[in-house]
Amino acid sequence: MAKNKRKDVGAHESPSATPRQLAELLRVGKKFDLSRVDSSATPGFSGGRADGEVALALGAAQLSELQERLFAAGFSGSSNGRVLLVIQGMDTSGKGGIVRHVVGAVDPQGVQHTAFKAPTAEELAHDFLWRVRPRVPGPGLIGVFDRSHYEDVLIVRVHDLVPQAEWEPRYQAINEFEAELAAQGTAIVKVMLHISPAEQLRRLEKRLYRPDKYWKYSVADLDEHAYWAQYQEAYQAALTRCSAGGAPWYVVPADRKWYARWAVQSLLIDVLTKLDPVWPAATFDVEAERVRLKALLAAQGQ
Amino acid sequence: MAKNKRKDVGAHESPSATPRQLAELLRVGKKFDLSRVDSSATPGFSGGRADGEVALALGAAQLSELQERLFAAGFSGSSNGRVLLVIQGMDTSGKGGIVRHVVGAVDPQGVQHTAFKAPTAEELAHDFLWRVRPRVPGPGLIGVFDRSHYEDVLIVRVHDLVPQAEWEPRYQAINEFEAELAAQGTAIVKVMLHISPAEQLRRLEKRLYRPDKYWKYSVADLDEHAYWAQYQEAYQAALTRCSAGGAPWYVVPADRKWYARWAVQSLLIDVLTKLDPVWPAATFDVEAERVRLKALLAAQGQ
Known part of the structure; x- marks a missing residue:
């Protein structure tokens, strides 16, 4: 197990990738092959776990300021921008940790979080995007999908929950849906x-030795594990068929949680930097209001 | 301005109040009189701003663990408990800061946040509780109302947005609504x-000297300021008429933001401690699953 050593070698030789560089590095391109991605790698990051945790803490301040500006611009109507973060991954891949440690660092008022579970009977009676549409973020918000409409071409495809004739057109429907969101200003x-x-x-096993984690374990998890290859195939299809310009996929190696968190934080910083929200200008006469306030304070003996 | 000194004297003489003691201290009782509350006081806290910030950081870990247990119990169906935090206060009183610095310390997955704005035409066409009901938290969640159904007996009363014959019965309606929530397991x-x-x-004035805060300023704020006395009267009525056992009001002196944050965090810790959510027991044979996992790991050469 060279697990904690391999990246420390040469840690100080090259700086880590910028958010822009990292996005290019992890972005799913035309010839993408999931089976060739090393899930234990830390592309674009020079350093080990401790460095990663420091980088995450530093990035949190930057992400938080960008988010506040996005919120202010959306609030005041000066910008239409908003962000949608879709998080997918096999069980235990760390989706919840991203929500907690990356998204959790920004103001909750600016975040709209949705965890999509197995659909209800009512949801199943509608088109698969029916339950998703009301959850897309409005201006100024960061929407977070913990699982998403992609489950409808992942678990549904792996287990034939609907016939192929029904799931096959969904790739196209997803592309159209996401293009529509992008056109409205959603990054x-x-x-x-x-x-x-x-x-x-290993992660499932850990849960079995911690009574405070039993609730996260289900015997169905190991049954699902048996379908690993089929899931990878379904992911490969989703990643390559739904990676249009306005809605790219990024595959983040996630065997090392600290790396995955840093990487997703960088991807959010990248997209917010591109949106470049600015503090809204005053819509009132600042000087006149200052005078008005001074008078009121004086009247109160302040 | 002895503002930063007054509480430092004797800071180490007595320990701060426990969450339980603080709740008793701040709770609105039968003879409550809002006009007698000192908004610059720091009841139950021995120490100054720096101590308050340390206490907040320490409390965050405790609150976070209680929240996680609440979430786990709700998720697994082992408990029906949930929390509803209603935050009210005049403009600039720090409602957003509570959301950010107190609520923001727990896992966003377990929080359902709603900022109630001026009602839409559709919302106005319904009973005042119509838009509130869908936002009450489900089991395991902490619901946060930034403003709430109380606006319908505050701003509405102050500005006669509906006739008295319409707002007067709302106190009773609120009591019934909250009793119903409490009966379902909502703290x-x-x-x-x-x-x-x-x-x-002073807080409004500050916004006029920071271009990154202009967006939070509205000329209407000063117009509203002129109704201060009427608002205090409306608060007095809401606080005393809607403070039933299952849905108490706490008045938190908030001139010092650090104190208000520490106090609200303590109130949440108090209520969660009373709910006392426990980690759900395993619903499967732990030993059998460990064996199954060991075999699968061995098969993978791990």
Whole structure:
């Protein structure tokens, strides 16, 4: 297990990738092949776990300021921009950790979080996007999908929950849906947290030795594990068929949680930097209001 | 201005109040009189701003663990408990800061945040509780209302937005609504952040000297300021008429932001401690699953 050593070698030789560089590095391109991605790698990051945790803490301040500006611009109507972060990945890949440690660092007022579960009977009676549309973020917000409409071409495809004739057209429907969101000013960041099957088993095993984690364990998890290859195939299809310009996929190696968190934070910083929200200008006469306030304060003996 | 000194004297003489003691201290009782509350006081806290910030950081870990247990119990169906935090207060009283610095410390997945704005035409066409009901938290969640159904007996009453014959019965309707929530397992914590009129003016003035805060300023704010006395009267009525056992009001002196944040965090810790959510027991044979996992890991050469 050279697990904690391999990246420390040469840690100080080259700086880590900028958010822009990292996005290029992790972005799913035309010839993308999921089976060739090393889930234990840390592309674009020079350093080990401790460095990663420091980088995450530093990035949090930057992300938080960008988010506040986005919120202010949306609030005042000076910008139409908003962000949608879609998080996908096999069980235990760390989706919840991204929400907690990356998204959790910004003001909750500016975040709209949705965890999509198995659809209800009512949801199943509608088109698969029916339950998704009301959850897309409004101006100024960061929408977070913990699982998403992609489940309808992942678990649904792996287990034939609907016939192929029904799931096959969904790739196209998703592309149209996301193009529509992008046209309305939504910067879409789709992240697949990529772990190895062995890493999944190790994480499941850990839950069995911590009574405070039993509730996260289900015997169905191991049954699902048996479908690993089919899931990778379904991911490969989703990643390559739904990676249009306005809604790119990023595959983030996630065997190392600290790396995945840093990487997703960088991807959010990248997309917000591109949106470049600015503090709204005053819509009132600042000087006149200052005078008015001074008078009121004086009247109160202040 | 002895503002930063007064509480430092004797800071180490007595320990701060426990969450339980603080709740008793701030709770609105039968003979409550808002006009007698000192908005610059720091009841139950021994120490100054720096101590308050340390206490907040320490409390965050405790709150976070309680929240996670609540979430786990709700998720697994082992408990019906949930929390509703209602935050009210005059403009600039720090409602957003509570969301950011107190609520923001827990896992966003377990929080359902709603900022109630001026009602839409559709919302006005329904009963005042119509838009509130869908936002009450489900099991395991902490619901946060930034403003709430109380606006319908505050701004509405102050400005006669509906006739008295319409707002008068709302106190009773609110009591029934909240009793219903309490009966379903909702621990309700209603907080009024209490500032002085001078403090409001100072906070508004600050916004006029920071271009990154212009967006938070509206000329209407000063117009509203003129109704201070009427608002205090409306608060007095809401606080005393809607403070039933299952849905108490707490008036939190809020001229010092650090104190208000520490106090609201303590009130949440108090209510969660009373709910006492426990980690759900395993619903499967732990030993059998460990064996199954060990075999799968061995098969992968791990």
